[in-house]
Amino acid sequence: MENTNNNLLIASSPHIHSSNSLDLAMRDVLLALLPAVFAAILFFGLHSFLVITVCAISAVFAEFVAQKIMKRTVSISDGSAALTGVLLALCLPPSIPLWIAAIGAISAIIIGKQVFGGLGHNIFNPAHVGRAILLASWPVAMTTWTLPMAADAIASATPLALMKANNFAELPSLASMFLGNISGSIGETSALALLLGGAYLIWRGQIDWKIPASYLGTVAILTSIYGAINGLGVIYPFYHLFSGGLMIGAFFMATDWVTSPITKKGRLIFGICLGILTVLIRLKGGLNEGVCYSILIMNMATPLIDRYSKARIFGKKRKEPKHE
Amino acid sequence: MKKNSFFGGVHIDAHKEFTNTLSIITAPAPKTVYIPLSQHIGVPCQPIVKIGDEVKMGQMVGESRGFVSIPVHSSVSGRVTGIQRKPTANGRFVDCIVIQNDFEDTLYESIIATEEPDKLTAKEILEKITNSGVAGMGGATFPTHVKLSPPPDKNIEYIILNGIECEPFLTADHRILVERSEKILQGLIYLLKTQPLAKGLIAIEDNKPDAIQIFSRLLEKQQNISLVICPEKYPQGSEKQLIYACLEREVPAGGLPSDVGVIVQNVGTAAAITDAVEQNMPLIERVLTINGNGIAKPQNLSVRIGTLYSDLVELAGGFIASPSIVISGGLMMGTAVFTLDIPVTKGTSGILVFNDSSPFAKRERERDCARCAKCVDVCPMSLEPSSIAAYARKGRWEDAERFEAISCVECGSCAFVCPCQIPLVQYIRLAKQYITSKGQGPTNPLVK
Numbered sequence: 001m002e003n004t005n006n007n008l009l010i011a012s013s014p015h016i017h018s019s020n021s022l023d024l025a026m027r028d029v030l031l032a033l034l035p036a037v038f039a040a041i042l043f044f045g046l047h048s049f050l051v052i053t054v055c056a057i058s059a060v061f062a063e064f065v066a067q068k069i070m071k072r073t074v075s076i077s078d079g080s081a082a083l084t085g086v087l088l089a090l091c092l093p094p095s096i097p098l099w100i101a102a103i104g105a106i107s108a109i110i111i112g113k114q115v116f117g118g119l120g121h122n123i124f125n126p127a128h129v130g131r132a133i134l135l136a137s138w139p140v141a142m143t144t145w146t147l148p149m150a151a152d153a154i155a156s157a158t159p160l161a162l163m164k165a166n167n168f169a170e171l172p173s174l175a176s177m178f179l180g181n182i183s184g185s186i187g188e189t190s191a192l193a194l195l196l197g198g199a200y201l202i203w204r205g206q207i208d209w210k211i212p213a214s215y216l217g218t219v220a221i222l223t224s225i226y227g228a229i230n231g232l233g234v235i236y237p238f239y240h241l242f243s244g245g246l247m248i249g250a251f252f253m254a255t256d257w258v259t260s261p262i263t264k265k266g267r268l269i270f271g272i273c274l275g276i277l278t279v280l281i282r283l284k285g286g287l288n289e290g291v292c293y294s295i296l297i298m299n300m301a302t303p304l305i306d307r308y309s310k311a312r313i314f315g316k317k318r319k320e321p322k323h324e
Numbered sequence: 325m326k327k328n329s330f331f332g333g334v335h336i337d338a339h340k341e342f343t344n345t346l347s348i349i350t351a352p353a354p355k356t357v358y359i360p361l362s363q364h365i366g367v368p369c370q371p372i373v374k375i376g377d378e379v380k381m382g383q384m385v386g387e388s389r390g391f392v393s394i395p396v397h398s399s400v401s402g403r404v405t406g407i408q409r410k411p412t413a414n415g416r417f418v419d420c421i422v423i424q425n426d427f428e429d430t431l432y433e434s435i436i437a438t439e440e441p442d443k444l445t446a447k448e449i450l451e452k453i454t455n456s457g458v459a460g461m462g463g464a465t466f467p468t469h470v471k472l473s474p475p476p477d478k479n480i481e482y483i484i485l486n487g488i489e490c491e492p493f494l495t496a497d498h499r500i501l502v503e504r505s506e507k508i509l510q511g512l513i514y515l516l517k518t519q520p521l522a523k524g525l526i527a528i529e530d531n532k533p534d535a536i537q538i539f540s541r542l543l544e545k546q547q548n549i550s551l552v553i554c555p556e557k558y559p560q561g562s563e564k565q566l567i568y569a570c571l572e573r574e575v576p577a578g579g580l581p582s583d584v585g586v587i588v589q590n591v592g593t594a595a596a597i598t599d600a601v602e603q604n605m606p607l608i609e610r611v612l613t614i615n616g617n618g619i620a621k622p623q624n625l626s627v628r629i630g631t632l633y634s635d636l637v638e639l640a641g642g643f644i645a646s647p648s649i650v651i652s653g654g655l656m657m658g659t660a661v662f663t664l665d666i667p668v669t670k671g672t673s674g675i676l677v678f679n680d681s682s683p684f685a686k687r688e689r690e691r692d693c694a695r696c697a698k699c700v701d702v703c704p705m706s707l708e709p710s711s712i713a714a715y716a717r718k719g720r721w722e723d724a725e726r727f728e729a730i731s732c733v734e735c736g737s738c739a740f741v742c743p744c745q746i747p748l749v750q751y752i753r754l755a756k757q758y759i760t761s762k763g764q765g766p767t768n769p770l771v772k
Contacts, residue, residue, distance in 0.1 A: 007646075008647065008649060008650055008661070008662055008663070009649040009687070010661075011649075011687055011747075012747050012749055012750035012753070013655075013656060013657050013658060013659065013660075013734070013736050013749060014655060014656040014657070014740050014749065015649065015655045015656075015658065015660060015676075016336065016492060016655040016656060016683075016684055016740065017683075017688070017739070017740055017742075017745070018334070018741050020741060020743045021688070021743050021745070022694060022744055024743070025743050075691075078691075117692075118692065119691075119692065119694055120691075120692040120693050120744075121692065205698075208697070208701070257694045257695050257696040258694055259695075260695075261697075262695055262700050262708065262710065262711075263700060263708070264701070267697075310708075311700075311706040312706060313577060313705060314564065314568075314574060314577070314704065314705040314706050315564065315574045315575050315576045315578075315579065315731065316577045316728070316731075
């Protein structure tokens with residue numbers, strides 16, 4: 001037989017790969033955000049779509065420039081920068097000026113991601129870094145909320161602000177809360193749309209149910225207890241679940257691969273701590289909403305959680321490895 | 325409710341439809357066979373024939389040296405023409421006894437039917453298995469008689485026959501289960517005789533309904549042997565995972581199945597044991613699957629040990645287009661070989677050939693780890709593959725050891741799911757090498 005084998009590929013096993021890739025995963029997350037984007041356009045009009053587009057484009061542009069300057073391989077095609085942009089846009093108020101949104105997206109990519117070494121190395125969720133920077137820099141623009149489905153931007157308090165002020169009479173109906181017909185950030189109002197996206201991601205295997213389940217579960221339990229003590233009724237916890245950035249935070253931000261724990265037990269601990277922090281900030285803190293800061297704080301704890309939540313290795317009795 | 329399964333693992337397209345209904349074809353013996361003197365884990369054999377010697381089929385040509393060693397036998401009758409170094413599937417070069425086939429297939433004198441094999445004692449059965457050079461045919465080629473001689477303080481309670489065959493594209497064990505079922509059962513009965521306290525289990529994955537049907541019928545009359553049907557999942561055929569699936573017992577880290585009272589044997593090995601016990605026939609042929617989109621006629625072949633891969637490709641109708649990758653064994657754990665000038669050994673379960681149009685002939689660029697933890701979720705040993713790989717990359721062997729790299733069974737599930745295409749198994753192997761050699765290993769290509 002002729003020797004046809006001079007060019008055989010030599011590689012380590014395995015020689016088969018699941019079809020999953022970084023690009024595909026990012027596409028899946030973007031796809032999962034589509035219902036929230038549609039809800040945003042429906043409730044807050046075309047300007048919200050402009051904000052999303054501007055953020056996505058600025059993020060991709062920032063990533064490209066940063067990688068060029070830092071002489072890294074340009075990886076804008078993996079979709080992670082665009083995703084950061086869209087996620088950031090979805091947590092901005094509908095009336096945000098486009099230029100502020102663009103600055104947010106650029107800082108998310110540069111300060112939140114590229115200075116740490118790019119995808120996989122960042123400590124904090126980049127989109128939330130961008131949001132935190134904007135909140136500190138333009139506090140008024142970042143907390144000016146408008147009514148949904150309104151011809152003109154009419155300033156209006158968010159359900160969380162109303163709850164904080166103990167103004168339960170003016171709260172929208174629970175159905176409006178669930179569908180998203182309330183004032184709030186562009187993509188955060190519709191719990192329904194975000195639940196659809198989250199379910200899609202879990203079904204696709206791109207995120208683990210453990211973080212959203214433990215996060216939302218903890219918030220539900222704690223607010224139920226608070227509600228029971230203060231006689232606020234059984235629907236009180238639902239108002240917490242459906243308001244603010246909790247849904248998008250639980251399904252899209254806290255589940256960020258890079259900044260959440262890799263151990264199974266760690267993911268549960270992460271979610272529970274997020275729930276506790278969010279409820280603490282919402283009920284006792286100075287701010288109305290605590291999702292963004294809870295996630296940023298817990299991002300810092302991720303390496304620690306990973307370290308102390310190692311799984312028991314098959315065939316080992318003690319919990320290994322020990323740390324010196 | 326027992327699930328007959330293990331934790332972790334992945335679901336892989338089995339691609340078995342090309343060959344799982346094709347009966348085993350006995351391949352004609354080649355003109356020349358190359359009998360490797362080391363086909364097993366353990367000490368290589370000492371050649372006991374000289375150039376020019378006439379040898380018969382089944383005659384011992386290399387004798388074992390030491391306990392963890394097994395003899396090798398000629399798979400044809402003919403003349404010894406030399407001793408030649410040949411590459412083997414695991415990358416090592418091994419001395420092979422070259423035998424020119426006279427196509428007479430004259431059997432060696434000792435190969436005669438055993439009178440009343442039912443009456444053999446455990447010791448006699450073990451002796452026949454040892455002399456016949458039987459080694460684990462699932463791929464690891466651990467000498468069978470060593471497995472069957474556990475330390476006296478270990479009580480063997482179960483012997484599990486591994487009929488899982490969870491590697492995609494391989495169907496050899498499946499066909500053996502279907503076509504040689506009685507031989508397998510008989511082999512298990514002999515095995516049980518060597519371990520008087522043991523019960524027998526035959527584990528088959530639920531993707532082989534025909535084999536399950538045959539064995540449920542066969543085992544109706546057996547008091548001491550039962551069938552375990554495992555739901556399809558990779559790597560169910562891995563020894564530790566299989567023991568857990570069947571018995572929910574965990575082989576301790578660094579330990580052996582005998583530590584939990586179990587011996588696992590491949591179904592092909594069981595069939596070979598029947599031949600050894602009843603016919604005194606040494607292990608000189610085995611069934612393998614030749615498959616892949618680069619092969620004209622994929623099939624299950626019964627081939628003589630020492631047949632070159634190139635001969636088998638020719639038998640299977642040659643290549644379709646020029647081959648891009650040739651894998652000895654399965655896609656998940658097999659070795660990509662650099663040549664077809666490799667002889668079949670007792671552990672060759674398959675030859676897979678893929679050409680350019682196959683996804684298996686391509687490798688994607690490795691990216692930085694995105695910490696998605698998919699590898700952690702699928703690892704059947706509950707390791708953190710991404711962490712071990714990261715340490716291996718940096719040459720931090722102590723850290724890799726702390727993360728228990730040594731427990732890795734190299735099943736490949738982690739690398740299979742990795743969206744960043746990191747060759748995790750390769751990194752972990754490197755770490756294992758360093759850990760076992762206590763830093764005396766080869767220079768690390770990754771650390772400058």
